Amino acid sequence: MEYIRVNSIEDPLFAKLHNLMKEVFPPEEVLEFDLWKEPLEDPSIRVFVAVHEGEVVGVTEYRYYSDWNIAMTDFTIVGRPGLGLGRFIAEKRMEDLSNLAQEQGVELFGMFAEIYDPYRRGDHDFGGVQTMNPFVRREVLSHLGYERLDFTYVHPSWENDGTAVEGLDLCFMPLDSSVKELPAAQIVDFLTVYYSVLDNKPQEWLDMINQLKNRQTVKLLPL
Template sequence: MEYHRITNIQDPLFKQMHQLMQDVFPPEEVLEFDLWKEPLEDPGIRVFVAVHNGKVVGATEYRYYEDFNVAMTDFTIIGQPGLGIGPFLAQKRAEDLNSLAEANGKKLFGMFAEIYDPYRVEHYEFGGVKPMDPYVRREVLAHLGYKRLDFPYVHPSWNNDGEAVEGLDLCFLPMEEGVNELQTDLIVKFLKRYYSVLSNKPQAWYTMIENLEAKEKVALLPI
């Protein structure tokens, strides 16, 4: 299996990846094809696909913030079972992020991720791909060490239509044992940076940010 980085919308593997995203994710979670041009060319956004026999069978997008020394996993897609795609992507992503942090003179502090909560929202089918089932994914991420940040989370729809998307938790994977809380300053700065690309944010998002800014720390809880 190959770990191939996509940096151009014209890459023929990107068309396969985008179709895979549409097959798996709800429509409001998938950026339109043409809108991927700038993100793919952004050196800070890392989009990789798992290629098996010339076919895209998985994908992951993530980024590393040098000034925060944290990463964000935008998404991970496992296109079919039985190939070890999940472990392959997780290992390759970790190797890449650790090398980026090392080049920054640091050891990676941790990684954010948005995780669906199927106990609140049950209608996510994810294209009928069982490894992408939200119950399975949540348990896998728990095993990897992710913890849930203890506040009600909403995020702006990637349709940039001002709608608030609920049914997810913002989670964090600390790289050191014993980290049970995060400074809200880090969370707020990260969220503002991450969603700066969306101009039309819902009021619920701004309210969430204001509530966070009123606190000093947020607990990390089991998923």
């Protein structure tokens, strides 16, 4: 198994990556092919594929924010069972992030992730890829150490059409298990930067941000 970074839409691996994304995720979660050009060239956005026998069988995209010493897992796809892909990707990602933090002279504080809540919405079939079953993924991410931030979460659609995407939780995995809450201002700053690429923000998202601005901290709760 190889863990290979993709940083150009001209890379043949990117076409395979994008096709896998379209098979697994709903349309509002998938950025158009050509719109990936700038994100892939952005050094802060790290897109890696797991390649097995010449085929892309797994994908992960994540970012490291040195100013806050935190990371964000944009998405992870485990596209085939029986290869140990989940563990392979998680270990390689953490190894890479730990190295990035060490370059700043620190240890990684933690990592955000958006996680589907299938108990609220049951229509996430993920293209029939059983390894992406949202019930299983939620428990796996809980096992890794992710916890749910205590507020109702929506995010702007990646189709940039001004609609709000619901049915997810914003979660955080602290590397220090004694961390039980996050500053609300840090969450606001992070989400504002993270979604700055989308001009058409839904009112639901703006309301959520304003509500967070009126809070001091946000608790971390079990998934």
